Amino acid sequence: TQLLEQSPQFLSIQEGENLTVYCNSSSVFSSLQWYRQEPGEGPVLLVTVVTGGEVKKLKRLTFQFGDARKDSSLHITAAQPGDTGLYLCAGVQGNNRLAFGKGNQVVVIP
Amino acid sequence: NAGVTQTPKFRVLKTGQSMTLLCAQDMNHEYMYWYRQDPGMGLRLIHYSVGEGTTAKGEVPDGYNVSRLKKQNFLLGLESAAPSQTSVYFCASSRGFRDTQYFGPGTRLTVL
Numbered sequence: 001t002q003l004l005e006q007s008p009q010f011l012s013i014q015e016g017e018n019l020t021v022y023c024n025s026s027s028v029f030s031s032l033q034w035y036r037q038e039p040g041e042g043p044v045l046l047v048t049v050v051t052g053g054e055v056k057k058l059k060r061l062t063f064q065f066g067d068a069r070k071d072s073s074l075h076i077t078a079a080q081p082g083d084t085g086l087y088l089c090a091g092v093q094g095n096n097r098l099a100f101g102k103g104n105q106v107v108v109i110p
Numbered sequence: 111n112a113g114v115t116q117t118p119k120f121r122v123l124k125t126g127q128s129m130t131l132l133c134a135q136d137m138n139h140e141y142m143y144w145y146r147q148d149p150g151m152g153l154r155l156i157h158y159s160v161g162e163g164t165t166a167k168g169e170v171p172d173g174y175n176v177s178r179l180k181k182q183n184f185l186l187g188l189e190s191a192a193p194s195q196t197s198v199y200f201c202a203s204s205r206g207f208r209d210t211q212y213f214g215p216g217t218r219l220t221v222l
Contacts, residue, residue, distance in 0.1 A: 031208060040215025042114075042200050043153070092208050097143070097168065098114065102152035 004091055004101035016078050019103035023089035024071040029091050030070075032072050034063055036101070037086040044064060058098040079108045112136055114199050116214035123191045123221045128210075131186040135202030141204045142184040143168075143211065144176060146197040153200065158201050159184055191221045 005024045013019050023032070031050040035043035047056050049065035049072060056063045060083075062075040076083055086105050088099040114135045123129055133142065143158040155168030157202050159178040173195060174188045184203075188195060202211040 033210070040201070040216070042211070042215055043211075048210070060116045090211075097155055097158060097207055098211065100145075100153040102150065 003011065003093075003099040006087075006089060006101035006104050008104065009102065010105045012109065013079055015080060015110050016106055016109075018075065018077050018105065019079055020073055020075045021087060021106065022071065022073050023101055025091060025093070027072065028069050030069070030093070032065060033090045034068075034072070034074060035088040035090065037088060038040055038084075044087055074104075075104075076106075079106075081108045082108050084108050114201055114203055114212050114214035116199075116217050118217060119215065120218050121220070123188075123219065125192060125221060127191050128189050129188070129191065129219075130188075131199055131201075131219075133184045133185075133186070133203075133214060134182055135203040135212070136182065136200075137203060137205075137212065138181070139203035139205055140181075141207055141209075141211075142178065143202045143204075144174070144184065144186045145202065146170065146195075147200060147216075148197050156186065156199075172212045191219075193221045195219065196221045 033048045034046045037043040052067045052069045060077045065075050072074050086103045086107045088103045090100045117132045138159050142154040145153045154170045157176040162181040165176045177185045198216050199215040206209045
């Protein structure tokens with residue numbers, strides 16, 4: 001059973017369009033991290049959300065943590081080809097490790 | 111600062127062969143992790159370490175062993191490789207388990 005479910009698994013959009021991807025769980029997390037992974041590389045942290053209801057912005061990327069701290073969303077405004085990648089969410093568990101979702105593969109077509 | 115480095119970057123093994131993957135970090139992090147990434151499966155934790163001389167099992171530890179003799183190094187061993195261990199392996203390190211994990215570039219392993 002996957003602790004964190006990410007949807008959609010794959011999303012292809014045209015440059016300039018907006019998109020939203022989701023990370024959901026039945027468990028409560030003390031914090032949640034979003035990473036982006038480009039082909040042939042390791043994941044790189046984008047943001048950490050800690051407080052329920054928290055919204056963080058990183059240029060055209062907006063991250064929201066659900067009020068109950070069980071889910072999160074990532075919204076990209078006016079997507080660009082450089083946004084192409086695998087977006088991974090990871091929840092902090094109490095046993096010294098992160099639980100990763102399977103990822104949202106985003107492809108932005110020029 | 112090199113961050114997290116992994117060697118080798120690519121390796122092909124025959125079934126039953128053994129090998130060791132080396133991970134090194136220069137950030138003085140206490141925590142280190144080994145993950146495998148397979149299509150459609152996401153990142154799965156194999157083993158991790160919370161400090162020099164310690165190791166612990168993750169989600170998929172069978173068939174792997176690890177050692178953390180020095181704080182900066184975390185070794186992943188495969189004693190008898192199997193085709194099911196064909197994967198991309200990532201090492202990561204962090205200051206604490208709630209903190210940012212810094213990943214290496216990965217090792218692509220194929221077991222024939």
